[in-house]
Each structure stands twice: as C-alpha cells, then as structure tokens.
C-alpha cells in the first residue's frame with residue numbers, strides 16, 4: 182500500500198492530528214534554505230569570505246565560531262541571544278555566564294560578518310542565521326562536511342544568562358546529565374556523539390579538565406580513563422598550581438582540521454574533556470557503538486554531523502513576526 186499521509190486509509194481524527202502536527206510544530210519546519218534567495222542571495226559567500234580572511238591570522242577561529250552556534254541554540258533556541266552585550270534592558274548578558282565568560286570567542290568576527298552583510302542587504306539577515314551560516318562555513322573550511330543551512334530565524338529581544346548556566350553542559354558532568362541536557366532541546370544520543378565530534382578542532386583551557394589530572398573525584402589519583410602518556414603531557418601543560426587559562430588542543434593529532442580523529446582519540450583514552458571520554462568509557466552506554474562507527478568511518482561521521490547540526494539549528498527559532506532583525510548583533514534595535 183502507498184504510504185501517503187493524507188490517504189483515506191487514515192481516520193479523520195488521525196488526519197487532523199497529522200495536519201496539526203505539521204503546521205503547529207513549535208520548533209522547526211518554518212526554516213528553509215532559500216529564505217534570502219531574493220533579499221540577500223550572496224549571504225553565504227559573504228559569511229564564508231570573512232571567515233576565510235579571519236583564518237589568515239587566527240587558525241582557531243573556525244572552531245570558535247562553530248561553538249557559538251551551539252551556545253546560542255541551547256539557550257532559548259537559536260535566536261542570537263548569546264550575542265547581546267549588557268546594556269539597555271539587558272541587565273546581564275549570556276556572554277558573562279559561566280560557560281561563556283573568558284571562553285566563548287569570535288564575537289568580533291561575527292560583527293565583521295554582520296557589517297559586511299548589512300552593506301549588501303541592509304536590515305534583512307538575522308544574527309541568529311549568521312551564526313548558523315558561520316558554523317557551516319567554519320566546519321567546511323576546516324575540512325569537514327558541507328550542508329544546506331536552513332534559514333529564517335529572527336533575533337531575540339532578551340538574553341538568558343541563567344539559562345546559559347543551566348542548559349549548556351559543563352565538561353565535568355556525567356554522561357547521563359549531558360544526555361538529559363541534549364534531550365531537553367530535542368536532541369538524541371546520536372546527535373550528542375556526532376556534535377561532540379566538533380571537538381576535533383579548537384582549544385580548551387586547563388581549568389576545564391584539570392580535575393582529571395591529579396586528584397580525580399577525591400581519589401588522590403588521575404582519571405583512570407586517561408591514557409598514561411597523554412596524562413603525562415597534560416600534567417606538564419597544566420601543572421597543579423599553574424594557570425587555568427593555558428590552552429590545549431582538543432584534538433592533538435590534527436588541531437585545526439575537521440576530521441574523525443577525535444573519535445579515534447577516544448578509542449585510545451585520549452579524550453581531553455571528561456565528557457568527551459565518557460562517550461566511550463561509560464560502561465554499557467549506547468554511545469560506545471556510535472563512537473566506534475564514527476572512528477572507523479569518517480563519511481558516516483560527516484553525514485551524521487551535518488544532520489545533527491541541522492537538528493541543532495532547528496531548536497526553537499523565532500520566526501514570522503517574533504523578535505526582530507537586529508542591525509547590530511550586540512544590541513536590541515533602538516536601545
């Protein structure tokens with residue numbers, strides 16, 4: 182039998198339910214890939230060329246921009262709320278919340294992109310969409326997959342710093358907690374494992390993983406799931422009374438390239454953050470098979486990553502007449 186959603190094999194109540202589900206789904210389906218095709222047809226190439234320029238002097242910037250989309254989407258949805266500075270009605274910014282303060286970076290490049298986009302198509306492209314486009318361009322410029330970015334998000338009028346503190350996973354949480362935070366925004370464990378693969382590029386400061394190096398969970402010993410040679414290197418780079426701000430490559434085998442080495446590292450107990458290694462080292466976890474698959478098959482990882490970025494980009498966007506198109510990503514219009 183042909184499976185047509187509107188075929189008369191469904192009862193009337195079922196058909197009404199399906200129609201309502203499709204048209205009233207709260208979190209996505211309103212975005213589309215051709216949103217700016219008449220109002221700003223070059224937006225993707227503008228975003229890409231500014232990032233390419235920035236990469237000349239900052240090889241890390243692709244990673245930093247990819248992370249911004251994540252930190253935006255997990256707090257009130259992908260609405261550019263992360264980008265607002267304190268001032269006007271914004272009494273506290275997300276930038277100053279725990280997961281972002283002295284950590285999230287790349288805001289100046291977002292501003293450069295916005296300036297350039299405004300020059301070509303004033304008042305049309307949202308800051309939230311710029312983050313989605315910047316993440317795709319960054320991953321593909323880093324050697325990773327490309328995908329068609331869905332567009333049409335609008336920008337928030339508010340920031341939610343306490344939401345940033347509670348919704349964005351911290352690197353010392355259990356796998357169960359991290360899974361719950363992904364699940365809270367509609368993402369499953371395949372999304373979790375695939376998106377964690379973004380730690381194939383970029384850096385992490387010692388303060389985010391040094392609890393693993395000397396006295397893990399009060400045991401007086403390092404985290405037993407850390408490879409001993411890797412442990413020695415990390416102890417040297419992050420000594421007990423050293424600076425918590427020292428940078429380390431999240432993927433030492435290819436620090437600025439987007440590839441599947443991150444998963445191969447996990448197989449060797451060389452995940453940098455506790456939450457990275459937990460994906461592979463948590464006994465009985467369904468994430469282990471996914472890590473194994475991505476470690477042995479880069480194409481499978483790239484395909485899953487692209488799909489999961491689309492899933493993440495669909496988290497509760499503002500659309501239609503909600504929010505606004507910010508002129509300056511740092512400020513609500515007119516403030």
Ligand code: HEM
Nearest residue numbers: 244245248251284350351352376379383384385386389456
């Ligand atoms: C699963 C939960 C996650 C946790 C606990 C986590 C935590 C962290 C931490 C602690 C850092 C280092 C920040 C610093 O040193 O300043 C970091 C960096 C990074 N994260 Fe995650 N992250 C997670 C998921 C993700 C996701 C879903 C993405 C994107 C899809 C992502 C992309 C990145 C990138 C690219 C960097 C490097 C940024 C740079 O070099 O500026 N992370 N993450």
